[in-house]
Amino acid sequence: AKTTVAIVGRPNVGKSTLFNRLVGGRRAIVEGEPNVTRDRIYGESEWTGRKFNVIDTGGIVLHDQDKIKNQIKYQAELAMEEADVILFVVDARDGLTGVDEEIAQLLYRTNKEVILVVNKVEDFSHQEEISWEFYSLGFGDPIPISAEHGKNTGELLDVLVSKL
Ligand code: GDP
Ligand code: MG
Numbered sequence: 318a319k320t321t322v323a324i325v326g327r328p329n330v331g332k333s334t335l336f337n338r339l340v341g342g343r344r345a346i347v348e349g350e351p352n353v354t355r356d357r358i359y360g361e362s363e364w365t366g367r368k369f370n371v372i373d374t375g376g377i378v379l380h381d382q383d384k385i386k387n388q389i390k391y392q393a394e395l396a397m398e399e400a401d402v403i404l405f406v407v408d409a410r411d412g413l414t415g416v417d418e419e420i421a422q423l424l425y426r427t428n429k430e431v432i433l434v435v436n437k438v439e440d441f442s443h444q445e446e447i448s449w450e451f452y453s454l455g456f457g458d459p460i461p462i463s464a465e466h467g468k469n470t471g472e473l474l475d476v477l478v479s480k481l
Pocket of ligand 2: 375
């Protein structure tokens with residue numbers, strides 16, 4: 318089976334922007350389960366000849382569940398079950414938040430590969446100081462990118478395919 322990469326992170330960090338950049342038009346329509354919305358969140362990507370599936374977990378929403386924390390928990394658990402590699406996305410503009418730390422707590426329970434991605438880095442002359450605070454999450458070197466402008470996403474993909 319093809320490797321699966323899941324994108325995890327709190328709302329608004331840029332998960333869907335990164336997903337769109339990775340999969341472009343190669344999206345799959347997936348039949349929903351009764352209690353879950355899974356809308357336009359599965360796609361395929363390829364880098365240096367390696368093909369993999371991508372899931373935007375932010376698009377997986379449990380019905381009858383209005384607490385954002387429960388949604389994020391569900392998304393993280395799903396990623397840990399279904400994915401081989403997890404892209405944990407945080408936001409350089411907001412800095413490290415309590416919700417990021419809570420997601421990290423969930424991800425510590427997995428033995429899957431977790432790659433920490435610091436999104437919304439547009440000024441790469443400051444990337445080291447921007448990434449610094451995210452080291453405390455414990456997932457090693459954060460990879461700074463701008464999903465919107467496609468900056469450094471090639472380096473992220475190099476790291477990603479090296480873990481497949
Ligand atoms: P999601 O909720 O995690 O899926 O986040 P979205 O992909 O919907 O993005 C949330 C907001 O952040 C949108 O307004 C995006 O345009 C913006 N955004 C995403 N990536 C970047 C980036 O690399 N740089 C900047 N400045 N904004 C971004
Ligand atoms: Mg989204």
